[in-house]
Structure formats: C-alpha cells, structure tokens
Amino acid sequence: MIFLTMIARVADGLPLAASIQEDEQSGRDLQQYQSQAKRLLRKLNAQSPDRCMLEAGNMNFYYFIAQDVCCLCLCEASFPKKMAFGYLEDLHNEFYEQYGRRVPTVTRPYSFIEFGRSNM
Template sequence: MVRLTLIARTRDGLPLAEGLDADKEHEMYSYKSQAKGILKKMAASSSRPPERMSIESGPFTFHYLIDSDVVYLTLAEKAYPKKLAFQYLEELQSEFSRLYGGQIEAVTRPYAFIKFDTFIQKTKKLYLDTRTQRNIAKLNADIAEVHSIMTRNIQDVLGQGERLDRMTEMSNALSQDAKQFAVKAKDLYHQALFRKYLPLIILVAVALFVLIMKLAF
C-alpha cells in the first residue's frame, strides 16, 4: 500500500506537490523527514543520482524515479510489489509532465502544484489492492527492468549526511564551550590578581590616609 508521495525538483529539492492522508500524517512524520533528507542529498550531490532507486527503511521502502529534473518519490510497505510502485510513479510522472512540464523551472515557492494531490489520491486508490485484475496484469508484465533497479538502505543514503551533521553540531558545541571557558578563565584571572594585590592596595591606602591625617593636623 502506498503511504506517502512527494514530487520535487531534483536540482534544489524544492517540493512541488505531495500526497499524504491527513489522518495518517502524524504516523508518517519521521518518514516524511527521511524523504526530505533523500531530496536534500540529491540536491547536494555533485554526481547525478540514479534515475530509479528503492531505499529500505524499517517496515517500509522508498521508491523514486527522476525525469526532466523532477523526482517522483513514494513510500510503501516493504512487501508491496516494486513493479506496482514504479508503475504508480510512472502514471504520476506522465500526468504531472503533461500538466506542468513547462512551468517547473520558473517555480520559486514550495508546493506550487499542490492541486495535483487530487490526481495522486485518485491514482493511489487504483494501486491499493495488489490482487485486482488490473494490478495482476501489471505484475505479470515484463519485470526485467524492475530487477535492475538498485536497492539501498536508508542509513547508507542518509548516514553520511547525518554523521556530518552530528560532527558539525559537536564542533559548534565545543567552540561555544571553549568561548565560555575563555571568559570564565579571564574572570578567574582577574579575581586571582585582585586577591593577590588586595593586601598591598589596603596597605597603600592606609599609609596614604595616615599621611593625609598627619599633614592635616
């Protein structure tokens, strides 16, 4: 069963449209974050990402295809047939390109084509039951292309970026701690200096006071 669908521009990860059941959004929050992480990695990559890939994440699998600088990504149960997942994405790609193909480059705001959710929901219903005659026919079609699609794990795809993020956070924290330590060390130095010369300051002050009193009388 298809649980989440996201369409975005590949070069910068700008989300263009999304299909997600509102009543299940809280359940899919972490997977939606992972989906955005996948898009972010694509946009940041210096090399061209594979045009099709499946990425396993716990009990689910992300499937995506890229066409004309647009990535069509969906999340389905791991047991859901890969063939149907990519057939679903191909239908979205065909209709989205027909409707908005000439507008994608000029878009600057996120979810500019959010109305496409209507087509996403309608198409998703056709792929809910893998046992329908329609879907069985698709499964019986040539699957050689599907077997050639690379499958990776979500940790392999996002792990390096997450480690870099953690290292950056640790570096920033250490830098902040070092600054705080420097300030405290400076304060302690001034306090130690004051305590060291306090008796001398008192002695000089008393001597000056006595001298002034003698001169006054």
C-alpha cells in the first residue's frame, strides 16, 4: 500500500503536490515520514540517481526524477519495487503533461495541490 506521495521540484526541493493516505487501521503516524520526505526532497539535486529506494524502518521511500521533477512515495516494505517505480513513472508523466511548463516559475509550496487531490 502507498501511504504518502509527494511531487517536488529538484532544483530547490519545493513541494508542488502531495497526498497522504491515512492509515487508521494500523494507527500509523505518518507525520514523521512526511517530515523525512520533505528533508529528502530538499537534499536531492541534478547529480542524484534518477530512481532510488531508501529504507525507513518497516517502510520504504521510492523516488523517480525526470525533467527537474521528483515524484516520491512511501510504501510498506513488502510493496513490490516494480509497482512502486511504475506508479511513480506514470504519476510523473501525468503531472509533467499538465504542469511541466509551469514548474520552473512557481514560488509557493503546493502550487499544484489540486493534482494531488485528484490524481494520487
């Protein structure tokens, strides 16, 4: 299951869109993971690998970078790697098609939050 998805500009880590799947059944607090995700996105740059998986306890962060946009998700460790990267690539393609030209010019965090509400 995917619990958290974020899209950010790689140049400066500015969050562009986000979506959190509340996990009421397990009682997981996703705030700490959201903070970790934001820190990770701020550390990425043009030299970062274009796809990566990072362990976070019993969860994994996956990210995919293309065209100065990073799509990141948080999944259970048992979630298939191939599915996570497939999701991120599809998400990137859809996001970039809709907002790609505007990404370099936005200055406010979550400028494309409406994308997160309908597409993630």
